[in-house]
Amino acid sequence: KAGVTQTPRYLIKTRGQQVTLSCSPISGHRSVSWYQQTPGQGLQFLFEYFSETQRNKGNFPGRFSGRQFSNSRSEMNVSTLELGDSALYLCASSWGLAVKNTGELFFGEGSRLTVL
Amino acid sequence: QKEVEQDPGPLSVPEGAIVSLNCTYSNSAFQYFMWYRQYSRKGPELLMYTYSSGNKEDGRFTAQVDKSSKYISLFIRDSQPSDSATYLCAMSGDNYGQNFVFGPGTRLSVLP
Numbered sequence: 001k002a003g004v005t006q007t008p009r010y011l012i013k014t015r016g017q018q019v020t021l022s023c024s025p026i027s028g029h030r031s032v033s034w035y036q037q038t039p040g041q042g043l044q045f046l047f048e049y050f051s052e053t054q055r056n057k058g059n060f061p062g063r064f065s066g067r068q069f070s071n072s073r074s075e076m077n078v079s080t081l082e083l084g085d086s087a088l089y090l091c092a093s094s095w096g097l098a099v100k101n102t103g104e105l106f107f108g109e110g111s112r113l114t115v116l
Numbered sequence: 117q118k119e120v121e122q123d124p125g126p127l128s129v130p131e132g133a134i135v136s137l138n139c140t141y142s143n144s145a146f147q148y149f150m151w152y153r154q155y156s157r158k159g160p161e162l163l164m165y166t167y168s169s170g171n172k173e174d175g176r177f178t179a180q181v182d183k184s185s186k187y188i189s190l191f192i193r194d195s196q197p198s199d200s201a202t203y204l205c206a207m208s209g210d211n212y213g214q215n216f217v218f219g220p221g222t223r224l225s226v227l228p
Binding site for chain 2: 004033035041042043044045048056058090092104105107108109110
């Protein structure tokens with residue numbers, strides 16, 4: 001069974017540019033969550049999508065956006081990049097609201113974004 | 117004050133030692149408590165899941181939750197070099213959906 005796949009794994013952008021990251025969840029999983037991980041702030045929740053609808057959103061500016069397609073694949077976009085956006089962006093999938101059953105989020109290996 | 121506090125370490129122990137990892141939290145609405153392990157350049161993977169207060173054991177790992185003190189722990193018995201990783205506590209509540217709140221992580225090194 002394939003795991004969560006994130007592309008690209010590494011990318012370098014300059015301030016002001018925009019970036020799109022992609023996440024393919026485990027087959028059959030309908031929920032996709034995005035997290036930002038930095039050494040200073042740790043893992044911070046960006047948003048969650050379930051059945052193409054954003055279900056929950058963290059405290060990030062509107063420059064961070066996402067969407068989910070009918071096949072559950074998800075993309076997140078960051079516009080007008082800032083130096084502070086340099087981070088590991090992790091995608092996690094689960095079948096549904098797993099928190100009440102197993103607490104299990106299946107994470108991908110992340111997309112490491114460097115903003116120069 | 118952050119919602120979830122965790123000693124970042126690094127914590128170095130000899131092989132075979134008992135390791136104690138801890139998190140404190142401030143939000144009494146949390147009911148679901150998880151421990152994730154993250155190896156370098158990998159995504160986190162779930163180790164333990166506990167609902168409400170109590171203990172849970174799985175092999176060499178034991179998770180404890182004390183909701184009255186807002187304190188959770190993960191114990192690793194007979195630690196192995198392969199346990200060297202960053203350990204993240206995470207928690208959530210009924211109103212959080214998939215929004216898990218993670219601790220900053222404790223980096224553990226088990227020395228052979």
